[in-house]
Amino acid sequence: MRRLTRKERIIMEYYWTYGKMFIKDLQEKYPEPKPSTNTLSNQVRTLQADGFIDHKPYGTNFEYYPIVSREEYSKFGLRGIIDEFFNSSYAHVVSSFLKDDKITVDELKKIIEIKEKGKL
Numbered sequence: 001m002r003r004l005t006r007k008e009r010i011i012m013e014y015y016w017t018y019g020k021m022f023i024k025d026l027q028e029k030y031p032e033p034k035p036s037t038n039t040l041s042n043q044v045r046t047l048q049a050d051g052f053i054d055h056k057p058y059g060t061n062f063e064y065y066p067i068v069s070r071e072e073y074s075k076f077g078l079r080g081i082i083d084e085f086f087n088s089s090y091a092h093v094v095s096s097f098l099k100d101d102k103i104t105v106d107e108l109k110k111i112i113e114i115k116e117k118g119k120l
Helices: 006-018 023-029 037-049 070-085 090-099 105-116
Strands: 053-058 061-066
Touching: 006 023, 006 037, 006 061, 006 070, 023 037, 023 061, 037 053, 090 105
Parallel strands: none
Antiparallel strands: 053 061
């Protein structure tokens, strides 16, 4: 899986939110000024080629739908950030949050407790 561009991420957000759509339906979701049908079609076909979206044909039209969930992509993105900025160390991530007061020791203890009970 690869990182999505900003424009591709917007398209995927629409598909994750609304599900199956034809290009025309996708275009209607955009605020003005709306991207052209050709532009959206090209971007959606790229997303399909890269395994993010698939389609079902209806004559000469195609209904597209996501095959990578928002959750799957989020996990991939988080792993990429951890690999790139934290030397692939989740411990470095947590210690960074602790240093910046983004997580408390009590919250960390609660996470450990949940993990030990096997609820994660």
